[in-house]
Amino acid sequence: MAHRIAVLSQKGGTGKTTTVRTLADAFRRGGLRVLAIDLDPQGNLSDYFDVPPDASPTVADVLVGRAPAADAIHDDVIPANLQLAEAELALAGRMGRELTLRKVLRDADGEYDVVLLDCPPNLGLLTVNALVAASHALIACEAQYFALQGVEQALQVIELAKDGLNPDLEWLGAVVTKADLRTVHSREAVEALRKEHPGKILDAVIRQSIAYAESSERGVSILDHRPELGVDYLDLAGELARALGEDDAAARIDGLSAGVRA
Numbered sequence: 218m219a220h221r222i223a224v225l226s227q228k229g230g231t232g233k234t235t236t237v238r239t240l241a242d243a244f245r246r247g248g249l250r251v252l253a254i255d256l257d258p259q260g261n262l263s264d265y266f267d268v269p270p271d272a273s274p275t276v277a278d279v280l281v282g283r284a285p286a287a288d289a290i291h292d293d294v295i296p297a298n299l300q301l302a303e304a305e306l307a308l309a310g311r312m313g314r315e316l317t318l319r320k321v322l323r324d325a326d327g328e329y330d331v332v333l334l335d336c337p338p339n340l341g342l343l344t345v346n347a348l349v350a351a352s353h354a355l356i357a358c359e360a361q362y363f364a365l366q367g368v369e370q371a372l373q374v375i376e377l378a379k380d381g382l383n384p385d386l387e388w389l390g391a392v393v394t395k396a397d398l399r400t401v402h403s404r405e406a407v408e409a410l411r412k413e414h415p416g417k418i419l420d421a422v423i424r425q426s427i428a429y430a431e432s433s434e435r436g437v438s439i440l441d442h443r444p445e446l447g448v449d450y451l452d453l454a455g456e457l458a459r460a461l462g463e464d465d466a467a468a469r470i471d472g473l474s475a476g477v478r479a
């Protein structure tokens with residue numbers, strides 16, 4: 218079975234979607250086959266991957282049982298749009314609502330090594346579905362003091378999923394995003410996070426830069442737009458690939474990272 222990684226956070230704008238799309242790119246460069254699933258009614262991930270707005274079926278159709286997951290894969294993406302908000306409401310009234318995604322994804326990801334799930338900016342039913350369907354959870358948090366609380370809340374939801382519906386769920390850790398390491402605040406926030414969650418804040422830290430907004434505007438991966446910044450995500454991808462036991466891919470990605478730094 219593919220490694221299924223849910224990327225979540227308790228609040229908005231922590232870099233989840235940027236992390237999913239750039240990790241997808243980095244893992245692919247490492248030779249892994251990656252499926253990206255948009256679980257946010259905002260559909261940002263789908264836009265970024267240039268899925269046509271009228272692509273059908275979407276993840277909403279899959280969740281309510283109108284289409285099999287395999288039919289909703291468009292160029293290695295299962296897209297979302299505003300219909301997902303309706304689907305979430307419909308799900309909320311059903312028995313086994315937390316298990317829906319896990320069920321519909323069964324057998325759907327056989328051709329992939331990694332599935333990345335881009336969660337919406339809250340810890341509601343869609344995020345819980347992602348955590349129940351996932352093998353691994355990855356928290357995205359900003360390099361800010363208030364992130365401490367957000368990580369704590371995300372962790373509680375992960376623990377709930379583990380305790381009840383998905384005992385095999387593993388926490389990969391938290392990736393610190395949007396770090397301005399020139400400021401004391403940012404550096405201290407990263408230190409505080411590491412102190413609070415020893416061994417669980419990933420080594421790779423994603424630096425803050427306006428280049429991320431430019432890269433999504435132009436639809437060009439940060440790995441190509443600004444390789445000297447994108448190397449942060451290569452480091453993250455290498456670290457995660459190693460944690461997943463994908464050593465060949467990790468070695469290839471580390472090689473790419475070394476190439477950028479040379």
Ligand SMILES: Nc1ncnc2c1ncn2[C@@H]1O[C@H](COP(=O)(O)OP(=O)(O)OP(=O)(O)O)[C@@H](O)[C@H]1O
Nearest residue numbers: 229230231232233234235338395424425426429430
């Ligand atoms: N490392 C970074 N430095 C600066 N800006 C960034 C960085 N990563 C992402 N951004 C910008 O921050 C905004 C939010 O990023 P993104 O959409 O990835 O976050 P998100 O957690 O998915 O948001 P939402 O919770 O709304 O889904 C975007 O405009 C993006 O371009």
Ligand SMILES: [Mg+2]
Nearest residue numbers: 233234257261
């Ligand atoms: Mg997002």
